[in-house]
Amino acid sequence: MLEKALALGMKEEEYHRVVEILGRVPTETELAMYSVEWSEHCGYPRSRALLRLLPRTGKFKTLIGQDAGGIEIAPGLAIVFKMESHNHPSQVEPKQGAATGIGGIVRDIFGSGARPIALLDSLRFGDLRTPLARxxxxxxxxxxxxxxxxxxxxxxxxxxxxxxxxRGNCLVGVMCVGVARAEDLISARARGVGNSVIYFGNSTGRDGIGGASILASHELGEDEEKRPTVQIGDPFTEKCLIEATLEMLRTGAVVSLKDMGAAGLTCSTCEQAAAGEVGMEIDLDQVPLREADMEPWEIMMSESQERMLAVVEKGREEEVLSICRRWDLGAAVIGQVTGDGMMRVRHRGKVVAEMPAKSLAEAPLYHLPAEEPAYIKQVRSFDPSQLPEPSDYNDVLLKLLASPNIASKEWVFHQYDHTVQTNTVVAPGKGDAAVLRLKFSDQFSVASNQSRLTPHASRLGIAAVTDCNARYCYLDPCLGAQIAVAEAARNLVCVGAEPAAVTDCLCFGNPEKPERFWQFKRAVEGIATACEFFDLPVVSGNVSFYNETPASVIHPSPLIGMIGVLSDVTQHLTLGFKREGDIIALVGETGDDLGGTEYLHVIHGLEVGAPPSLDFERERAVQRTVLEAAQKGLLSSAHDCSEGGLAVALAECCIEGGIGAAVELRKRQDTSRNDALLFGESQSRIIVSLPEQRVNDLLNIAQQHGAPVTMLGKVGGQRLRVNDLIDVDVSALDRAWRGAIPCLMNA
Amino acid sequence: MNFGVVVFPGSNCDVDAYHVIKNVLAQPVDYVWHQETNLSKYDCLVLPGGFSYGDYLRCGAIARFSPVMQAVQEHAARGKLVIGICNGFQILVEARLLPGALLKNVGQRFVCKFVRIRCENDDTPFTRRLTKGQVLSMPVAHGEGCYYCDAATLAALKANHQIVFRYDGDNPNGSLDDIAGICNRERNVLGMMPHPERAAEAILGSVDGRGVWESIVQG
Structure with missing residues (x-):
């Protein structure tokens, strides 16, 4: 049995612990169940201790559940959201890996009782000039x-x-946002001895066995054949599941609910039982199977997609089953809640697994050693003064705009339906974050043929964004993570939303290597300190380790998803310049920050230096200034300065607005370099444009908050002119920026 | 004007159409489940966008066999109104309520963006509040929206003024003759790929789609 445990990805000491808990040698099924539940993917044994550092409260009331967390943005109105990664499956089989990633996160959201209203994706790939990355x-x-x-x-x-x-580990972080009336949210805590356990959705097959424990909790070999561990998504069934689930929740017969994601039937049963401090008994002969001869351990470990598990009040099963029938979904009563705290699994009349449910749900806790990697000192000792300054800044700007990291992502988002559900107020590419109006909390029931609308008069809206500059995190994981939080918040402010809450998707290498664990530890500390300062609770998240191969390891990538609130969604902002004659102003200040920039990478082929510093107080002052100015309707546009610095940000404002600008930038000191002035990535800077008569109002607001503001120039004409350094036609900027990714993908 | 929005499993623009009819146009509206066979109370049926039955085969190929479709045929035969949007257009074509076919976009990819369409016939129940030549801005979102038909059918469509909308400038899917929407000879059945229900409120960036809905209501 020990050998089997090791083959399932368990450690030897974990096997002995199982023997100790059971007081005997485990069965094959029990071993399979422990192996998935204790894997990093499900039980977080290596990361849990540090995750406790993250703040859980903020300005808005937090709603933290088992699968997805959320906030109450108005009395009784909940926004539920979570980001989750599907990295390893996507590297092995990109289309189905990503598709099932969407399926999983969406089930987390409607499994909590919320209607999914938006998706965002945080994606990372190798160099787009390579065929594998493409x-x-x-x-x-x-x-x-x-x-x-x-x-x-x-x-x-x-x-x-x-x-x-x-290169060897793409990242696919998927965030789903849902809306619900707070009273309609449902927990994943099983209750009530005798209540029925109902399985519904797709049938269970041999696909995805070991996805969580083997695929996601170990390093990928460069040429290993792991495709059979990836599942195939069935969006049609998912769509029916969304409607059927929300409909059955309205019956009031459902006590608790969980999706069968990683570790499938194992996690959905024992975690609901453990959370509710009850036991659960299931009969595998009742589980709808695709193949009749499946072994019990295969049934318990299968990660077949689009399956849910509900605990339903005894005597009300038919209410739930009839809804499933109407949506043509398979459904079966497979067990009941018991009072003895035991997870018991029967198969063909025999008990094949019997253990305390809590022992499965409480994975061991490891405190791993952390050690600063040697590269940190080396990359940070970089001195940019040795670099030659470019002679042609027009050329540098065009090259940066054509860098796939900066270039338009239209090629991507034109393939995504971003207007369905008719809530999209600021669409992809139009602003620094997406803005949605909130129309109603839940939509319809064909059964009763009625729509349950919340009052339509509300102007409440939300904004959503994902962010993480992993290069900064590579150079300084703590500062990089703080910047990811600050920048996500800044992006929200740039569309006129007040930053409200965070979900994190922490993607790192192998935590058993002390240098990697140090990166993880420092990044979590960074997120914790930044969220603490900005009063942003972390309401949900996920950890993905082992994103490395023998040949490559990812930069520490703490992907941040953030939600903001607009009390009046009609006051949203976009990034494009709007009107000839508008004044362009910079809220914030430009330093000499070349470290870790896209400019250094694209023009000089370097990933070195210290990332730009982040002053929390300054950041808050800048954000509050822009938010207040936005809410008072003073601004025509707002855009964060990020990769590529001021010059790229200005170019983007011109391209999106289809209009030019003439700008005069002042150096901080005479010795400052022009490349740092134009392309440096100093933090806490927002470019705004506004009518001249409102400039004084902006200055007053900035003064109250203590934010520096400089007038840069004016919107107008068809060229972007910056000092005597840049003078390019907006259409040329547009071509370079818009054409880059299609050109690479059609190559 | 009594509206019915048909719901197939996999429809996903049903809620959007319902919202516009109820909250923007303030008209009575019901959802109509795909197994419903009595549609006598409705004046106008909406076949909404989405992926009916998953559309794992040719789009709309399964939906045409749905119980509700026989009733939709009868509803249309009685001269009552049917508007099919996106997947709804695909279903109308599969059900032969409209001629031609909708092929995969020429770019082979799903495309979602705002496009401009031009009204080519303002003498239909769906366009009488518009004027011929009027250009409207509204989103498309589809993978199979490239309209195609043979030369004789195209000639007939033109001769009978059945081409109701054409893409203006950018043709997002390679449709024959820039066709974005057509009606039947009798003018009571319209199919269009762009989404007028996604362009009926100022907050969403365009109210141009409202003209289509108001034509139906005020006709």
Missing amino acids: YLFNGVVDGIQSYGNSIGVPTVGGEVYFNECY
């Missing part, structure tokens, strides 16, 4: 569009970055 990028986008479009949940935002460090 294959993965193409496949992942195809998977997202095929699944997301079909289920009718708009994909409204996200980001894509390319870096060689993702």
Whole structure:
């Protein structure tokens, strides 16, 4: 049995612990169940201790459940959201890996009782000039569009970055946002001895066995054949599941609910039982199977998609089953809640597994050693003064705009349905974050043929964004993670939303290597300190380790998803310049920050230096200034300065607005370099444009908050002019920026 | 004007159409389940967008066999109104309520963006509040929206003024003759790929789609 345990990815000491808990040698089924539940993917044994650092409260009331967390943005109105990764499956089979990633996160959201209203994707691939990166990028986008479009949940935002460090491990972080009346949310805590356990959705097959324990909790070999561990998504069934689930929740017969995601039937049964401090008994002969001869351990470990598990009040099973029949979904009563705290599994009349449910749900806790990697000192000792300054800044700007990290992502988001559900107010590419109006909390029931609308008069809206500059995190994981939080919040402010809450998707290498664990530890500390300062609770998240191969390891990538609130959605902002004659102003200040920039990478082939510093107080002052100015309707546009610095941000404002600008930038000191002035990535900077008569109002607001503001120039004409350094036609900027990714993908 | 929005399993724009009819146009509206066979109370049926029955085969190929479709045929035969949007257009074509076929987009990819369409016939129940030549901005979102038919059918469509909308400028899917929407000879059945229900409120960036809905209501 020990050998079997090791083959299932368990450690030797974990096997002995199982023997100790049971007081005997485990059965094959029991071993399989422990192996998945204690894997990093499900039980977080290596990360749990650090995750406790993350703050859980903020300005808005937090609703933290088992699968997805959320906030109450108005009395009784909940926004539920979570980001989750599907990295390993996507590297192995990009289309289905990404598609099933969407399926899983969407089930987390409606499994909590919320209607999914938006998706965002945070994607990372290797150098787009390589065929492998193009294959993965193409496949992942195809998977997202095929699944997301079909289920009718708009994909409204996200980001894509390319870096060689993702060559062997692409990242697919998927965030789903849902809306619900707070009273309609349902927990994943089983209750009530005698209540029925109902399985519904697709039948169980041999697909995805060991997805969580073997695929996601170990390093990928470069040429290993792991395709059979990836599942195939069925968005049609998912769409029917969304409707059927929300409909059955309205009956009031459902006590608790959980999707069968990683570790399938094992996790959905024992975690519900453990959370409710009850036991559960199931009979595998009642489980709808695709193949009759499946072994009990295969049934318990299968990760077949689009399956849910509900605990339903005894005597009210038919209410739930009839809804499933109407949506043509398979459903069966497979067991009941018991009072003895035991997880008991029967198969053909025999008990094949019997253990305390809690012992499965409480994975061991490891405190791993952390050690600063040697490269940190080396890359940070970089001195940019040795670099030659470019002679042609027009050329540098055009090259940066054509860098896939900066270039337009239209090629991606035009493949995603981002307007279905008719809530999309700021569409992808139009602003620094997506903005949605909130129309109603839940939509309809064909059964009663009525729509349950919340009051339509509300102007409440939300904004959503994902962010993470992993290069900064590579150079300084703590600061990089803080910047990811600050920048996500800044992006929200730039569309006029007040930052409210965070979900994190923490993607790292092998935590058993002390240098990698150090990166993880520092990044979590960074997120914790930044979220603490900005009063942002982390309401949900996920950890993905082992994103490395013998030949490559990813940069530490703590992907941040953030939700903001607009009290009046009609006051949203977009990034494009709007009107000839508008004044362009910079809220914030430009330093000499060349470390870790896209400029250094694209023009000089370097990933070195210290990332730009982040002053929390300054950041808050800048954000509060822009938010207040936005809410008072003073601004025509707002855009965060990020990769590519001021010059790229200005170019984007011109391209999106289809209008030029003439700008005069002042150096901080005479010795400052022009490349740092134009392309440096100093934090806490937002470019705004506004009518001249409102400039004084802006200055007053900025003064109250203590934010510096400089007038840069004016909107107008058809060229972007910056000092005597840049002078390019907006149409040329547009071509370079818009054409880059289609050109690479059609190559 | 009594509206019915048909719901197939996999429809996903049913809620959007329902919302516009009820909250923007303030008209009575019901959802109509795909197994319903009595549609006598409705004046106008909406076949909404989505992926009916998953559309794992040719889009709309399964939906045409749905119990409700026989009733839709009868409803249309009585001269009552049917509007099929996106997947609804695909279903109308599969059901032969409209001629031609909708092929995979020429770019082979799903495309979602705002496009401009031009009204080519303002003498239909769906366009009488518009004027011929009027250009409207509204989103498309489809993978199989490339309209195709043989030369004789195209000639007939033109001769009978059945081409109701054409893409203006950018043709997002390679449709024959830039066709974005057509009606039947009798003018009471319209199919279109762009989404007028996604362009009926100012907050969403365009109210141009409202003209189609108001034509139906005020006709």
